[in-house]
Amino acid sequence: MQLKRPSPRASERYRSALIMSLPALIGLAIFWFLPMFQAINLGFRDFNMISGRQTWAGIENYLTAASDPLLRLTFGNTILYFLLEVPIQMALALGLALLVQRSLAWLRTIILIPTITSMVVVSVIWGLMYHPNSGLINSLLQSIGLPPQPFLISSQQAMPSIALLMVWKNVGFSMLFFLAGLVGIPRDYYEAAATDGANGVQLFRYITLPLLRGTIVFLLITNTVTAFKVFTPIFLITKGGPVNATRVVVLYIFENAFRFNKMGYASAISVLLALFLLIVSVYSLRTSRAS
Amino acid sequence: MSDRISDRLSLARAGACALIRSAGLILVVLFFILPYLWMAGSAFRPREEIFSYINPLSWRTFIPVEPTLDNFRHLFFELNFGRALANSLFIAGVTVIITLLICSMLAFALARIDFRGREVVFVIVLSTILIPFETIMVSMFLTIQRLGLFDTYAGIFLPWVADAFIIFLLRQHFKEMPDELQDAAIVDGCSLFRVYWNVMLPNIRPALISAAFIKFVFSWDAFIWPLIVTRDPGKMVVQLAISRLFTDQNVLWELIFAGSFIGTIPLVVLFLILQRYYIEGVVTSGLKG
Numbered sequence: 157m158q159l160k161r162p163s164p165r166a167s168e169r170y171r172s173a174l175i176m177s178l179p180a181l182i183g184l185a186i187f188w189f190l191p192m193f194q195a196i197n198l199g200f201r202d203f204n205m206i207s208g209r210q211t212w213a214g215i216e217n218y219l220t221a222a223s224d225p226l227l228r229l230t231f232g233n234t235i236l237y238f239l240l241e242v243p244i245q246m247a248l249a250l251g252l253a254l255l256v257q258r259s260l261a262w263l264r265t266i267i268l269i270p271t272i273t274s275m276v277v278v279s280v281i282w283g284l285m286y287h288p289n290s291g292l293i294n295s296l297l298q299s300i301g302l303p304p305q306p307f308l309i310s311s312q313q314a315m316p317s318i319a320l321l322m323v324w325k326n327v328g329f330s331m332l333f334f335l336a337g338l339v340g341i342p343r344d345y346y347e348a349a350a351t352d353g354a355n356g357v358q359l360f361r362y363i364t365l366p367l368l369r370g371t372i373v374f375l376l377i378t379n380t381v382t383a384f385k386v387f388t389p390i391f392l393i394t395k396g397g398p399v400n401a402t403r404v405v406v407l408y409i410f411e412n413a414f415r416f417n418k419m420g421y422a423s424a425i426s427v428l429l430a431l432f433l434l435i436v437s438v439y440s441l442r443t444s445r446a447s
Numbered sequence: 448m449s450d451r452i453s454d455r456l457s458l459a460r461a462g463a464c465a466l467i468r469s470a471g472l473i474l475v476v477l478f479f480i481l482p483y484l485w486m487a488g489s490a491f492r493p494r495e496e497i498f499s500y501i502n503p504l505s506w507r508t509f510i511p512v513e514p515t516l517d518n519f520r521h522l523f524f525e526l527n528f529g530r531a532l533a534n535s536l537f538i539a540g541v542t543v544i545i546t547l548l549i550c551s552m553l554a555f556a557l558a559r560i561d562f563r564g565r566e567v568v569f570v571i572v573l574s575t576i577l578i579p580f581e582t583i584m585v586s587m588f589l590t591i592q593r594l595g596l597f598d599t600y601a602g603i604f605l606p607w608v609a610d611a612f613i614i615f616l617l618r619q620h621f622k623e624m625p626d627e628l629q630d631a632a633i634v635d636g637c638s639l640f641r642v643y644w645n646v647m648l649p650n651i652r653p654a655l656i657s658a659a660f661i662k663f664v665f666s667w668d669a670f671i672w673p674l675i676v677t678r679d680p681g682k683m684v685v686q687l688a689i690s691r692l693f694t695d696q697n698v699l700w701e702l703i704f705a706g707s708f709i710g711t712i713p714l715v716v717l718f719l720i721l722q723r724y725y726i727e728g729v730v731t732s733g734l735k736g
Contacts, residue, residue, distance in 0.1 A: 161626060162633045163561065172639035173560040177568070180553035183609025187587060188575040194586035252475070263472070265722060266479050272718050272725070274668035276686040277707040280693050281486050284703070290498035292485050292508070299504035324479070329729075336730045385581045388670055392690055406581045413585045414675070426582040434577060 195430075198423035205417055217424035227425065229400060230408040233315065237404060238383040240319035241326075246375055248323065249330030250368075256331070257338050264335070271328035275388040282321040283308070283393035308394055311401035318389050318402055326382070330375050337371035338364070373444040377437050384433060405429055483711075484509050489701065490708035493517060497701045518705035528706065530681060531688035538604050538684060539666035543659045545608040551655070554614050555643045558621035559629060569618070575611045581671070588675050602676045603684075607666065613658045616728055620654035621647060657728025660721045667714055685710045 396403035596602035
């Protein structure tokens, strides 16, 4: 018979648990759940920040959202950004993880520094690097004989440019998780397969990739959600331009709330974005579990 | 005889591989370091020189020909950058302390106190991770306004201190503590709070350092929220100050480099020292999650 563990009386347990949990729970309630419900509520209203007046508007904001060409444009832009940034970032992260995994700890550190650098500094410095005349990147291109590019001034190159700088910043984060995932793969698998005559590519395809599935799914979901929240580099260096090429959803929310004084509409878009991200996450989890 | 040739071929191939690998390595390193080198070099450049050596590429592109501390002098004495630094430091410090306190308490309760509904509470806490900040920033702004905390320091850091990720991280570590520690303390007559404060906390110090650093980085690097919630220039944080330099009417490029330098270097130094904690904190939470 197992000895029962010493445990304080139920009343003390519940009282301690309550007191210790309360501050954080209150914080979560006020600053996460309340704003969430507030956003849903506000989505059904017209809110004028200047006058403070709220009027019930039913689903009008959502109807507007459904037929708003600018919203559709921003959503399209955000999807384009997502398609550019996430695959490249994850592929690069995996490659770097494979490169760094056994030695080269110093390289891992270097790759991680952008990850802890603030979004403001990253945006500002890259914004300057992309300058058509005085920027470092064009200078580098010209030094190897390539023509200078317009980058942020061109409506075709602007979004890929933003995607590149975000890849640069985020790849360290994904690499960390790939590194941890790689550690979990026993060397014996590789050795056994190698003695059976498998080459490097086959080892990667049939051992590494499948065993990294959990990591890949986790990173896919995390990076997708992060991609749809992109804001700061665009806010600081392209401001949605040129010609709306980089106007993304969160920028549109921000402008509606704090510039156009349409907080109700901004909230409605926020709710739609949150729902979209929730669906994407749940769907990804489901499909990854099924197969 | 053919053995020797194939030996030589594989040697040559190995040599070529090593060369490609080294070249690739250099490219990777440059890709990640060059922006910092350019930023650091330009931070010490006088205004006249700021973009003069960008083309054609030379060592002068990265190293100032006439280095100067004028940019930093300007930032600190004329633009009150020191104030912004102090603000960021203060807010980050307060954030870390309060976060660690209240999140570790909740984490302890969730990990080591037996009460009904414990798992439900944990799931509810975790669910907040699904809510992206950008989707509630508008209503968070209104909430802060209604609480009378607009344009206050508290308005900046209060929304940050209840952090589901930190709670999750610390709960993991509390759970991993051996039961005997707690049992012995209880038998000795410790209240649960004493168990938490005197027994458990000291034993998860690495996790606390991880959490502290992760939260510090988050607070120091934050931009959108301080942008929304403050108006008083005296309350500007470093990131806001740097962004102002960039979006100003009269842009002074050399100051942008210097400001970015100041905004980044302390954190990089801290990271070099504490990187192990940062990595472990981020990765172990994600893996077990």
